[in-house]
Amino acid sequence: MEQLSFFSEAGQTPGLPGEVLEYLPGFISAPEGYNMLSGMIEHTPWTQKIVKMYDKEVITPRLSAWYGDPEGLDYNALGKSTPLTWTNELLRLKKLIEPVAGISFNSVLLNYYRDGQDSVTWHSDNETVMGSHPVIASLSLGQVRPFDIRKKADHSEKYTIKLEHGSLLLMKGDLQAKWDHRIAKSSKTMGARLNLTFRKIIGQ
Ligand SMILES: O=C(O)CCC(=O)C(=O)O
Numbered sequence: 001m002e003q004l005s006f007f008s009e010a011g012q013t014p015g016l017p018g019e020v021l022e023y024l025p026g027f028i029s030a031p032e033g034y035n036m037l038s039g040m041i042e043h044t045p046w047t048q049k050i051v052k053m054y055d056k057e058v059i060t061p062r063l064s065a066w067y068g069d070p071e072g073l074d075y076n077a078l079g080k081s082t083p084l085t086w087t088n089e090l091l092r093l094k095k096l097i098e099p100v101a102g103i104s105f106n107s108v109l110l111n112y113y114r115d116g117q118d119s120v121t122w123h124s125d126n127e128t129v130m131g132s133h134p135v136i137a138s139l140s141l142g143q144v145r146p147f148d149i150r151k152k153a154d155h156s157e158k159y160t161i162k163l164e165h166g167s168l169l170l171m172k173g174d175l176q177a178k179w180d181h182r183i184a185k186s187s188k189t190m191g192a193r194l195n196l197t198f199r200k201i202i203g204q
């Protein structure tokens, strides 16, 4: 029975640190969210990245696409590829989210988790190009997946939050500096999920 009561009603482990994560369920209505989900899955020019890990080339277990402001930054000088041009839908979402996040964004990374085998491993988005304490706004559509965080200095300090369809998660404060996060693989049958992380690249 212990296992069953592990998650509170909202699907979070107790004690989630509010100074680094703010969860806003129902930010986008369910029907609108499902429209976006199917439209974006179909129309986004998805790519599957290959990353070098310990000298081995590993194909990332998800599809992604990166959009951003075409001007104002020399992306290649920052070691990044040139972003795709904002779609009207992504610009509308950006404008909807900015007042809630309290900052303006200049890019968004889309991740497409096709099923439970797609995932993102433990990492933090602590790139210097976003500054030391970035605010990142993460919109989830489709399949509910658990988002785990753990303290870099003490892996036993760990929390989970179930990211529901249409929810917005604000990552802020020390989250990228002091914590890692992931979307774990699951052996359960799972449908498609999209995650959009709105980011502000400020340069070196
Ligand atoms: O899919 C998610 O909820 C998280 C994605 C993520 O961590 C990232 O894109 O850096």
Ligand SMILES: [Fe+2]
Pocket: 123, 124, 125, 181
């Ligand atoms: Fe991340």
